[in-house]
Amino acid sequence: MISLQQVSKRYALREGDFEAVKSVTLDIAEREIHGIIGESGAGKSTLLRMMNVLEPPDEGKVMVNGADLTQMSEIQLREARRSIGMIFQQFNLLHNRTVSGNVATPLELAGIPKKERALRVAECLRFVGLLDKADQYPAQLSGGQKQRVAIARALANHPRVLLCDEPTSSLDPKTTVEILEVLRHINETLGVTIAIVTHEMDVVKRICHTVSVMENGSITDTFALQGRSRDSALPLPPSFREQLLGEAGDA
Ligand SMILES: Nc1ncnc2c1ncn2[C@@H]1O[C@H](COP(=O)(O)OP(=O)(O)OP(=O)(O)O)[C@@H](O)[C@H]1O
Numbered sequence: 001m002i003s004l005q006q007v008s009k010r011y012a013l014r015e016g017d018f019e020a021v022k023s024v025t026l027d028i029a030e031r032e033i034h035g036i037i038g039e040s041g042a043g044k045s046t047l048l049r050m051m052n053v054l055e056p057p058d059e060g061k062v063m064v065n066g067a068d069l070t071q072m073s074e075i076q077l078r079e080a081r082r083s084i085g086m087i088f089q090q091f092n093l094l095h096n097r098t099v100s101g102n103v104a105t106p107l108e109l110a111g112i113p114k115k116e117r118a119l120r121v122a123e124c125l126r127f128v129g130l131l132d133k134a135d136q137y138p139a140q141l142s143g144g145q146k147q148r149v150a151i152a153r154a155l156a157n158h159p160r161v162l163l164c165d166e167p168t169s170s171l172d173p174k175t176t177v178e179i180l181e182v183l184r185h186i187n188e189t190l191g192v193t194i195a196i197v198t199h200e201m202d203v204v205k206r207i208c209h210t211v212s213v214m215e216n217g218s219i220t221d222t223f224a225l226q227g228r229s230r231d232s233a234l235p236l237p238p239s240f241r242e243q244l245l246g247e248a249g250d251a
Contacts, residue, residue: 001030001193002051002161007060009046020046022217023060028210033187033194035204038214044197047214048163051195052084053077065160082110085154085192089166091146093138093153100125100134103152110157124152128182144175151182155190162186164196168203176200180207204244211244 009021021043028034036044049055053062053069062069069080093102100121107117125131128148138146147167154162164183168176184207186192198204204211204225213221221241 001032001065002026002028002034002195003061003063004047004050005061005063007047007050007057007062009043009050009055010058020217021050021057024217024219026212026219026222028193028195030193031187031191032210033183033196033208035208035211036195036197036214037199037201037204037211040199042214043217044199044214045165048165048195048197051161051163052081052086054086082106082157083159084161084163085157085159086163087147087150087154087165087167089169091138091143091150091170093146093149095138098135098137099130099141099149102138102149103156106153106156120156121152124155125149127155128152142175143171144178147171147175147179148182151179151186155186155192159192162192162194164194166197166199168200169198176203177206183207201244213241 004024004026006023006025007021008019008023010017010019024047026047036047038044046055050057050062051064057070060070064080064084067080069077072080094105097105103121103124104117107120112120122131122134125134128151130145130148130152133141133145138149141149162183167183168179171179180203183194183196187194187207196203196208208225210222210224212219223241223245225244
């Protein structure tokens with residue numbers, strides 16, 4: 001479903017080029033929840049943002065749902081991105097629009113007629129349990145509620161893929177669990193493939209089927225959790241693997 005083939009990303013810094021992602025190859029199967037875990041600065045967010053070419057790779061291919069995003073024109077890319085939703089740590093809501101206005105935004109951009117739009121907004125808000133907040137503004141909501149709005153917005157165009165960049169890092173433990181359950185529900189009931197970047201082991205243990213460990217711009221390990229059969233693409237167990245597999249049974 002998502003296939004990164006030897007993707008690299010360099011940033012030009014005053015002291016020279018810095019390679020944030022170094023020739024990474026990664027395949028995420030349809031309906032999988034794949035975690036990308038690693039320390040701060042490892043390149044996780046950069047890698048995730050390459051999956052919808054929000055960050056264009058300097059080298060390599062990005063295939064999503066059989067199409068090569070790196071070969072697309074801006075117009076084709078805009079169309080392809082409709083099937084790839086994204087959520088962020090800081091929610092990225094529009095503060096001057098109501099909850100329903102936020103969820104309606106991608107539908108407006110896609111040219112969906114008003115009546116159909118209103119029905120879809122209500123459907124998405126019902127899905128995340130926030131229909132009663134439709135007319136409120138983001139400032140009136142808790143962090144967990146804001147992330148639910150962001151999720152509803154990401155679902156509006158019926159995506160096949162959802163990219164999550166540290167979606168629970170601003171939330172308390174109880175709200176984190178609630179949001180992860182929403183993501184699991186999306187995966188199970190809508191069949192959406194999910195890639196989730198996190199530095200929290202608990203996030204991976206709770207919902208991921210497979211996980212990649214990132215260090216210094218490279219993936220050093222990829223393996224399956226929760227009894228899912230997906231063999232490691234790379235040898236040898238570093239500490240993340242031991243910690244995750246050692247306790248995965250309790251998850
Ligand atoms: N636009 C940019 N310009 C220059 N350097 C960047 C840019 N974006 C990211 N970097 C650098 O690339 C490296 C990887 O960043 P990235 O945000 O992908 O890491 P991360 O693993 O997601 O870290 P964190 O968990 O702290 O968000 C970091 O050293 C970062 O400083």
